[in-house]
Amino acid sequence: MGERMRSAVIKTRVLPNLIAGTVRSPIDLHRVFDGTPAGSADTATRRALSFAGQLLRFEKPASPGNLKPDPVVRDERRILPEKLRRPLIRLLTTSKASEHIVLAIAAAMDRLNLRLHPFDIPKLSSFVETWAAYLGPSAEQWATRQGESAPAASSFYGEEALDDKTWHLAAPRRRVQYIDQRRREDPAAARELVAAAWAQQDPEARLKLLTIFEIGLSSTDQGFLEERVKDRSPRVKALAGRLLGRLGSSYENPALAQCMERIRREEKGVLRKRVALVLELPANVKEHTAPTWIRELFSDVSWQEFARGLQIAEADVIEAGAKSPDLLLGLAWMATLDGRFDLLEKVCQRSPETWERMSASGRLDLTHLSREKRTQWAQSLTQAQSAKPPHDYVAWSWLHTTIRGPLPTKLMEGMLRSDWSAGLEDKQKAKPDWPELLAACAAPELRERLRKQLGDIDPTLTANALSLMEILDNMERGSE
């Protein structure tokens, strides 16, 4: 064999010695080279090293044996059109787009039943992780997969694939959607489904599921709600109490008692006595903390039980609190949470700045309501100011984050008529906040008008806004 070596010899007689070191375990060069090797022992050893290295280079990597494909997720949504993929990735990754742009994209994809191209999901990982519930089953699966192992498909179903046996396995948002639909069809059956799966739900899911009981609420739900009043989660407990309050049960809502302690009742008028209600804030509640305090006070009380507690008709409550702006704010919260948007509109007519004051108390989650209902709520809230809307970025931002879709047309028209862009470029640190927010809020029919207005502004402030509107237009066009 001369100086040629067999691979078996290298593996057994050379590699172990090279790893351990030839000082400790010398290589038997005579045996390895089948005779006396040419040159010195050092040269022969280096040659053995070289042969061993070459052998390893030609070795194919071992196959692990348990190779499997990833499960295919059933996702009936349409994949985003090809021409939108790059602009979308650019907008969501490199352009420092505001949260409103990101929200508008996610909400539009949900509304138009679109999904990301599977190859783009890893590129948009932070977007997908935040908005998975809006992006369809495949995005949800990707967002919830465990890094240590292969993703599981068994917990994810297309919306039409859920039934009474599998609904509790779906992602939280889809669970809520399913129960919402069942509650509208058959309230009793929905209640039984929720009761059976209650113990497996986390507090957030329990809260969302309980919120659905506002649909078709009746005395048959009383037993179920009385159980929920003992829930571990304070928010669930409070919501159950509020629902029981609406049923007029004997349950004594502690939130109502707290509320009543702060209401001063007077009778005014000379010829005809009428009730006047005033909300008295504690001395340690300052003006800037008042909206939050009022929200906390009224959030767990329903309009009905509040009226009952004061022994006045539900319709007379607004008139009675008309002179107390703080009470009107509290009433606005109760009307919002009870879904009584007719009452909310009346409150806002009395107190047009309700929108700004509500926005000062932090985020509001109305995702349990349908898109139409949310828009209706926004209309009721902003109706009084739609002709001349306030240029308050926080209020607009809050409204868009809450309704997660285009704002009411009248309100947007009012804004576009105003000089909203005045001074936008004059500031020392001009920001693209307003253009991006308005682009996210504009309904499709108003985008062209907004686009024209943005054309007069510094392009560095409008690039993302214009790009967003272009993407949304194309998404909608493709879905027609």
Place this chain on the structure above:
Amino acid sequence: MAFTLERIETLAPDQSSVDAARKLLKPNLWPRLATDNNGLFWGECQGSGATPYRVVIAEADAGYKCTCPSRKFPCKHSLALMWMRAEGKVAFTAEDAPDWVRDWVSRRRGPPGKAATATDEAKPKASIAALHEQPTETVVDPKAEARAAVIKEKNRAEREAAILGGLDELDIWLSDQIERGMAAFVGQCTQACKVIAQRLVDAKAGGLAARIEGLPAKLFAAPEAQRPLVAIEELGQTYLIAEAYRRQDALPTALKMDVRRTVGWNTTREELLADADGLRVTASWRVVAVLSEVQPDRLRRIETWLWCEDSKVEHRFALLLDFVPVASGAATSGYGVGDRIQAEIVFYPSASPLRALIASVKSGAEAADAALQLPDRELGATLEAYETALGAQPWIGTWPIAFRKGQVRRSDRSLFLCAGAGSSTAVALPIRSSQWEIAEPLASLNAVDGIGLWDGHRLTLCWAETELGRWVNA
């Protein structure tokens, strides 16, 4: 190469440069915007100083030059000019290129495209003084030439001797490591490699020194249990290169050139272009990958991998290498993945030709959507071709492979590229861990045709044609 917003974003060193360029899109900031209607665009941009910055860009290969003092490349002025060209909203006046533009064109080393060849006839002067010089015939002094040749030969001989001396020291160092054992070497490889690398630099064997300096990074990238074996592989190859260098006169010319380049001898661009016997391929090429990596010497190594669309060509892959200072911020070549170039490529002489230069561009790069027509060869057969190349040049590094009917499959967290169902060979190439997330969508597909870079241990997937469309590593 038509400029597009995507390409400009790829070229930009960072997002703030893009934002800054956007602010320069106003035509009133550009007193002059012109073109030669042959792929060259130039302009003057009013900056904060009294004199406007002069900016020129070449569409053929995304070349650029600006007189501003920015350390970012391309600077915001170059990006803005590209952007204006891409948008097409601003009119460029058609006129002859001024001297400063022609000067830049004549001095640049980029691929001579249409723009460059057009100006070849009237080579610009590098300075105003030079403009007044009368062309004079070059006087050849035979004695001076002979003296220069002698000095050159002396230098070469001295360097050969120095390298051989360095290789002898390398032998001693290798024997020391073998005596100590590879398990121990892994533990102190950083210091050990640094010492011998410095000795090899002193011995003017820069290529070999860089190879050894990069060894610790390779070792630590491997799983811990595999590191002694990787050390054997790498040190064994190092010895092989040293031995081959000593016996280079007995080697075939191409392999000899490989050995000399690996050790540290350079083939200059001019020598390569002047080599009439060099392997040249004129065809349509697609850019299938652009990779960049920062080297220990603070240079960024940018690899542009090309695939030849002509199925009759034997060597269908070519690698363009660029080195740029890390401080410049440039992280990509002028080409984007998917681009198509009609060009003449000249390969460096090699037993396994791969590294190449663009000798001439017939038409600038254009983004192309067409699927690659890959040869009907499964993964097993592709690996056999890799082994053939390895046999021809045993120290090849990363090698491109093109395959059909592959499958990406998972084992725990890891992804592997396997031969498709029905294949006679059970091959599973581990995919680089940095690609696990981005390649995850491929793991649920039935079959992929594609291109990857195989280094003997890990595969970098570059391109895949799938039922869901094209997947690229970008």
